[in-house]
Amino acid sequence: MTIELRGLRDKEWDAWFSGLEWAFGGGVWAPEERALWRELTEIDRSIAAWDRDRIVGSFGSFSFRMTVPGGAVVPTAGVTAVSVAATHRRRGLLRRMMRSALEDIHAAGEPLAVLTASEQRIYGRFGYGVATRAMRASIDTARVRIAPPAGADDLTLSVLPPAEAAAHCEELYARLVPTRPGMLARQPGWEKLPLLDPPANRNGASELRCVLAERDGELMGYARYAMKPHWGEGAIPDGTVLVRDLTAADPAAYGALLRFLFEMDLMSTVVLSSRPVDDPLLHLVSDIRRCDLRIVDRLHLRTVDVGAALAARTYATEVDVVLAVEDELCPWNTGNWRLSGGPLGAVCERTTDPAELSFDVRALGAAYLGDASPLALAGAGLVRELRG
Template sequence: MTIDVRVLDPGDWDAWFGNLELAFGGLREDVENRAFDERSTVFERSLVAWDGAEIVAGAGSFPFRLAVPGGALVPSAGVTMVGVKPTHRRRGLLSTLMRRQLDDVRALGEPLAILTASEPAIYGRFGYGAATQQLMAEIETSRVRLSVPEGTDDVRLRLVPPGEALQACEAVYARLVTGRPGMLARVAPWEQRVLIDPAEDRNGSSPLQCLVAERGGEVVGYARFHVKPDWTWTSTHEGSVLLRDLDALDPAAYAALLRYLLDLDLTSTIRLRNRPVDDAWQQMVSDVRRCNVQVRDSLYVRLVDVGAALEARTYQTPVDVVFDVEDAFCPWNTGRWRLTGDAKGASCERTEDAADVALSVRELGAAYLGGVSLLSLAAAGRVRELRDGAVAEASVAFGAAVAPWLPHGF
């Protein structure tokens, strides 16, 4: 089999995307999502694998900026549209595409690559580590009370058509990005992604609704959600609120939005599908056991340039540690790196000094945003301590004040 990997030509987009749909089971994407996917495709960053005249695999990336501990927005390749035709699996095509893609990302000078994985087992061999989690919950609103902070009653709430409120909501989102690692700075066309609402995806729920929180005439928070009515045969209401987004600039605005959603008539459940694991509502509810909390993996991080990536973030406590990094897939990262840093900045350079900690680039990716402890990785046998106390020192320094979180997929 002779495979030719080339950059995607705009005229081949339909066939390229069709191959992706086939790789994910063959269902055709709805018109609204498909149109956004084509509009957001960055052709010069998208790869096609050809077997003769047949497209058999593809991958792409977006030029994102990712918030990291310390508040910097770091250029990151958002890996997407990865799919191999079922007839061509187990032939090394994914490895070929990952090899070409990471070489290209390095040439672009982007120190990070990030992705969300359809299956967790796929990307570890390419150096991606699971760096964030998302919280899911189903809150039984008829059995849970909410404790709200002072000032909640002073917040004005208004229902506004989602499109009309978009600019004000995006201004709130933009103010929050640098305060939580894992968030993405949204630029065109990604601010439009939050409005996509195909009827066929609603599963009986309402069109998207938008609630804004205001103080002094300024929007200080918003929630986007659906309502799904449901009745039992005895006419008891069992409707659900399906939360898509909730962002607020202060606790009172957050509480006002949440209280509205929990108090909606004819509903008995609010379903949260992607929230930070330290989301504040967990400290406000009267009975967290009635909230059916679960967590799962979310954003995977890959350090393409170890030195540049570790220098781009800050550290909670002063750190001076030598990492012995293994990176078989991107060998330019392999070797010893001395990281020195604190809350003001950092330096990471190659060194011949003795190593303090040995690990692979995958573990560095998992710990990079502060959501995964190097100590926990060491306890799992994935990090080796070569100097007494070095792992604990680095683990504390790598932490973040808030849990990292990816607010939406790509």
């Protein structure tokens, strides 16, 4: 039977999302989660695959804006809701949906596409490279101490319900977006996502709380967290502080917030997720071996328009190089590109000059935000030197 791809309609969203739930293991999302994702879904950027009267695949995109090296905030498609029914695998359906979506993203003038992957091995064959990694830390606070930077004692801390502090936290987040490649500017409605806290999802933890760090009335940092109490053998308190996010404008605010989280009564472990791999935490703790660090892939990135993407960012040193790119899914990228520029800006245009480097399209994505060096990628065979 022919499977038809067509744009999603409002009345089809519930069936579309239910199919997505089954594709991700059959768990039913809490009503609060489902309602928010219904609000955030961009219907006109969502695809449903139909086998007669049944949805057997889904694909969507969000209209994001992402910071790239140099501080520019660039239109970026956030790929989401990717699924194929178990009954319809190995028929090329995911490739069809991916190709269709990339054509639409290119037509919309978005030079980049990003996603977070449920399974890392899926997306490399579609040209996505691992562009950022995240660190998870589970810290034994009975044995690890924090040495906050100078100025941490000058900050005033207060704890509020997250909703009450949300507006000020969003202002600080927006101020920091240009400072780190890979940060996403919040689009309307997305400020609700960090506050989502369905009781059904707490798994024995408290409701979410928010601690603010202020200096002379100005917000300098915040952390959203929950506490999960536990009493060990002999009624010894052994709880866990679960940190959802921690954002700070300077080292003193970061140190003050981290110390607050470490010193909570009845808690003996602090778990931080989705931290940058260069997080200051690594240099503030007294014993890194007792922090149980784990590095995982985070943001997968694809260059949808090579010329526009490479021209949108800056480079640490002056560069003038011709790159050869092969791109099966986005054939408009295939060919030779001259990249020239430096710290003040760059230009990337088609050229007939011979190429000096050959980049696998995945390698472009992996190197784009600066997480992976071209030298490391060359060691994996994803970048090749053509001159010699």
